[in-house]
Amino acid sequence: xxxxxxxxxxxxxxxxxxxxxxxxxxxxxxxxxxxxxxxxxxxxxxxxxxxxxxxxxxxxxxxxxxxxxxxxxxxxxxxxxxxxxxxxxxxxxxxxxxxxxxxxxxxxxxxxxxxxxxxxxxxxxxxxxxxxxxxxxxxxxxxxxxxxxxxxxxxxxxxxxxxxxxxxxxxxxxx
Amino acid sequence: xxxxxxxxxxxxxxxxxxxxxxxxxxxxxxxxxxxxxxxxxxxxxxxxxxxxxxxxxxxxxxxxxxxxxxxxxxxxxxxxxxxxxxxxxxxxxxxxxxxxxxxxxxxxxxxxxxxxxxxxxxxxxxxxxxxxxxxxxxxxxxxxxxxxxxxxxxxxxxxxxxxxxxxxxxxxxxx
Amino acid sequence: xxxxxxxxxxxxxxxxxxxxxxxxxxxxxxxxxxxxxxxxxxxxxxxxxxxxxxxxxxxxxxxxxxxxxxxxxxxxxxxxxxxxxxxxxxxxxxxxxxxxxxxxxxxxxxxxxxxxxxxxxxxxxxxxxxxxxxxxxxxxxxxxxxxxxxxxxxxxxxxxxxxxxxxxxxxxxxx
Amino acid sequence: xxxxxxxxxxxxxxxxxxxxxxxxxxxxxxxxxxxxxxxxxxxxxxxxxxxxxxxxxxxxxxxxxxxxxxxxxxxxxxxxxxxxxxxxxxxxxxxxxxxxxxxxxxxxxxxxxxxxxxxxxxxxxxxxxxxxxxxxxxxxxxxxxxxxxxxxxxxxxxxxxxxxxxxxxxxxxxx
DNA sequence: TATGAATGAGACTTCATTCAT
DNA sequence: CATGAATGAAGTCTCATTCAT
Numbered sequence: 001x002x003x004x005x006x007x008x009x010x011x012x013x014x015x016x017x018x019x020x021x022x023x024x025x026x027x028x029x030x031x032x033x034x035x036x037x038x039x040x041x042x043x044x045x046x047x048x049x050x051x052x053x054x055x056x057x058x059x060x061x062x063x064x065x066x067x068x069x070x071x072x073x074x075x076x077x078x079x080x081x082x083x084x085x086x087x088x089x090x091x092x093x094x095x096x097x098x099x100x101x102x103x104x105x106x107x108x109x110x111x112x113x114x115x116x117x118x119x120x121x122x123x124x125x126x127x128x129x130x131x132x133x134x135x136x137x138x139x140x141x142x143x144x145x146x147x148x149x150x151x152x153x154x155x156x157x158x159x160x161x162x163x164x165x166x167x168x169x170x171x172x173x174x175x
Numbered sequence: 176x177x178x179x180x181x182x183x184x185x186x187x188x189x190x191x192x193x194x195x196x197x198x199x200x201x202x203x204x205x206x207x208x209x210x211x212x213x214x215x216x217x218x219x220x221x222x223x224x225x226x227x228x229x230x231x232x233x234x235x236x237x238x239x240x241x242x243x244x245x246x247x248x249x250x251x252x253x254x255x256x257x258x259x260x261x262x263x264x265x266x267x268x269x270x271x272x273x274x275x276x277x278x279x280x281x282x283x284x285x286x287x288x289x290x291x292x293x294x295x296x297x298x299x300x301x302x303x304x305x306x307x308x309x310x311x312x313x314x315x316x317x318x319x320x321x322x323x324x325x326x327x328x329x330x331x332x333x334x335x336x337x338x339x340x341x342x343x344x345x346x347x348x349x350x
Numbered sequence: 351x352x353x354x355x356x357x358x359x360x361x362x363x364x365x366x367x368x369x370x371x372x373x374x375x376x377x378x379x380x381x382x383x384x385x386x387x388x389x390x391x392x393x394x395x396x397x398x399x400x401x402x403x404x405x406x407x408x409x410x411x412x413x414x415x416x417x418x419x420x421x422x423x424x425x426x427x428x429x430x431x432x433x434x435x436x437x438x439x440x441x442x443x444x445x446x447x448x449x450x451x452x453x454x455x456x457x458x459x460x461x462x463x464x465x466x467x468x469x470x471x472x473x474x475x476x477x478x479x480x481x482x483x484x485x486x487x488x489x490x491x492x493x494x495x496x497x498x499x500x501x502x503x504x505x506x507x508x509x510x511x512x513x514x515x516x517x518x519x520x521x522x523x524x525x
Numbered sequence: 526x527x528x529x530x531x532x533x534x535x536x537x538x539x540x541x542x543x544x545x546x547x548x549x550x551x552x553x554x555x556x557x558x559x560x561x562x563x564x565x566x567x568x569x570x571x572x573x574x575x576x577x578x579x580x581x582x583x584x585x586x587x588x589x590x591x592x593x594x595x596x597x598x599x600x601x602x603x604x605x606x607x608x609x610x611x612x613x614x615x616x617x618x619x620x621x622x623x624x625x626x627x628x629x630x631x632x633x634x635x636x637x638x639x640x641x642x643x644x645x646x647x648x649x650x651x652x653x654x655x656x657x658x659x660x661x662x663x664x665x666x667x668x669x670x671x672x673x674x675x676x677x678x679x680x681x682x683x684x685x686x687x688x689x690x691x692x693x694x695x696x697x698x699x700x
Numbered sequence: 701t702a703t704g705a706a707t708g709a710g711a712c713t714t715c716a717t718t719c720a721t
Numbered sequence: 722c723a724t725g726a727a728t729g730a731a732g733t734c735t736c737a738t739t740c741a742t
Contacts, residue, residue, distance in 0.1 A: 004705080020282070022195060025731075025733085026732075026734085035706085037707090037708085038706075038707065038708075038734080038736085039705080039706060040734095042704095046733075103282075104282045106331055107195075107278070107279045107282045108195055108282075110193075111333075112328065112331035112332040112335075114332060138339065138340065142340065142344065145321060145325055145340070146321060148323070148324035148327045149319075149321055149324030149325075149327070150324075152320075152327060153287065153320060156281055156286065164313065168310060168317065177722085200715055201717085202715075202716090205725095210723085211724040212717090212725070213717085213723070214722080214724075215717095216717065216718080217722075218722095221717075222715095222716065222717090352726075354726080368635075370547065372547035372548050373547050373633075375710075375712080376711080376713085385727085386727065386729065387728090388714080388715085388727075388728065388730095392725095392726075392727075396712075396713075454632045457545075457633075457681070460681065462677075462685075464682055488689065488693045492671075492690060492694065495671065495674035495675055495678060496667075496671060496674055498673070498674035499672070502673045502674070502677060503637065506631055506632070506636060506637035507637040507639055515666060515667060515670070518663045518667065527701090550737080552735090552736075555704095560703095562704070563702070563703060563738090563739080563740085564703075565737095566737085566738065566739080567701075571737075572736095572737065572738090
């Protein structure tokens with residue numbers, strides 16, 4: 001990965017996240033990256049390829065992020081860490097774009113990246129099970145759905161204060 | 176609203192919902208509506224105007240939908256009806272497109288239609304308050320966030336079975 | 351076929367014939383036709399569609415041209431008319447481009463429009479047969495091959511004087 | 526001529542012959558030759574230079590091919606060898622591309638390489654003269670035109686069986 | 701000699717919008 | 722009200738060529 005490739009990826013990430021994939025022209029990406037437009041195509045084949053590269057990186061990062069949780073043995077910690085995923089990632093401008101795009105893009109691609117979440121879902125199911133919850137699988141699903149909802153709000157509702165809600169949810173799980 | 180206007184709106188709705196606003200050309204809308212392209216502009220001024228018309232209708236329908244809940248006095252009923260909003264709307268192909276678009280469009284417009292939900296949020300806060308919940312406002316928020324998360328899954332994850340989760344959430348509220 | 355469509359077709363014909371299909375940009379065609387570039391695509395879908403339209407017209411014209419020969423009953427006349435095909439068509443600038451393109455394009459498309467010639471070939475075979483030639487089919491083929499060779503020379507070799515050769519060939523057939 | 530230069534030339538030849546000069550990108554040539562794109566420009570200056578090199582080689586080969594005929598003294602042999610030029614060259618895949626390109630390229634370059642054929646034409650004129658033909662010059666021209674026509678068919682019409690026609694022409698010359 | 705990243709011009713194409721009919 | 726031909730700007734992508742290494 002050359003330096004210019006990185007620049008293209010970074011620029012694309014930011015623009016796709018802010019304006020959407022379709023609304024971002026490759027020329028805008030090139031300009032922002034300080035690079036000729038043709039270079040995008042030399043490195044990523046086409047605009048979709050650029051998006052794919054970003055998504056692939058998203059999956060890498062997600063995997064890395066989940067690793068810590070999946071390896072956790074204390075069930076309460078699993079839940080707590082899941083709820084604090086956002087804190088580890090989405091609370092600074094740089095990575096904001098990254099995760100925002102992952103959410104946004106789902107709607108443009110019309111597909112939910114289910115497989116990405118599976119390991120996390122299993123870990124949560126296991127955790128709830130250990131804690132004696134009645135329907136651990138549904139509990140796990142519900143928690144992840146909550147996170148989806150929170151993300152939707154966080155990224156779209158300006159001034160949305162996420163902290164109180166996270167705390168509130170934690171308290172529901174006795175954390 | 177003439178018959179052709181309706182046709183345009185219906186076609187646009189379906190296409191915007193399925194392929195996205197940016198990805199849908201006015202010519203595709205015209206073709207699907209069985210109408211000349213120029214007519215779209217005569218009636219809706221421009222492409223954005225077409226979208227606005229759809230969103231405005233979305234707000235009308237939302238208001239109508241919420242009315243029943245807002246006027247409800249039994250707090251348990253308020254919560255139950257909120258959780259069953261989907262059943263009233265999104266479970267048939269025609270209206271699917273409608274509500275799917277409302278969700279999808281948020282991400283293209285980069286703004287959460289907060290005001291639309293306010294009456295519902297107030298009704299829920301009131302309901303939780305009456306039921307003696309500790310933090311009625313947070314409870315209300317959380318419930319709506321849950322619905323956002325459910326919608327995300329429902330519209331994006333093929334084969335997502337929403338019923339068990341709704342029931343599960345209901346049971347948490349003793350419904 | 352609107353007036354502008356005709357203009358596009360005429361401009362494309364001339365440019366394709368002179369500079370080749372690949373070497374002619376749609377923008378050049380548009381400029382020469384005095385038309386916006388987009389219009390080409392509205393009417394002909396894409397650049398290939400433009401070429402197809404021209405080729406289709408070529409086949410029409412060829413058919414019309416051959417009709418006279420195919421209907422001829424006097425075998426000597428069939429041969430004479432075939433040899434004078436060029437005189438009827440290719441000796442003025444306007445139609446020159448047209449037939450030149452038909453020849454040129456074969457090499458860009460990598461396919462010989464065999465079917466177009468079949469009726470002519472049958473008529474010639476029949477003629478040679480009536481005239482008692484030993485191998486009428488081969489005679490017919492050879493004559494058409496001669497015409498191909500003549501066209502190649504005529505369109506590519508500046509100052510090529512075709513008349514003496516046509517007369518010479520005629521004399522070989524006792525015409 | 527280094528080994529890589531040869532590779533480039535061979536790759537270019539094949540691609541130009543198959544897809545045409547304009548339609549073949551230098552990058553495709555480089556890839557096929559297993560060579561970096563820049564190298565093409567170091568050795569041949571530019572894309573046109575590459576074509577020129579191929580054409581120059583075409584003229585060399587043509588000269589070599591014609592030498593045998595031009596030096597022949599028996600007039601019947603001159604004609605026979607001319608008619609069998611193809612047999613010596615174009616009937617195997619490797620050299621096919623070579624001669625096909627020579628024909629194809631004429632149409633992209635819009636010029637008939639007349640000079641290349643002159644020695645052959647003189648030799649034929651002389652032969653027909655010796656054999657007592659009335660118009661030896663026209664006979665020579667006609668024979669070469671026949672070859673052009675045959676080439677057109679041979680390279681463009683799949684399944685074209687050239688042998689019977691060659692024999693047929695030979696028989697016309699009493700060969 | 702050889703590479704391949706990088707460029708810039710220009711290719712084909714799409715599309716929202718206008719306008720004469 | 723309704724059409725659809727026409728436009729012009731912008732979009733994605735290709736490609737010959739250059740240049741630092």
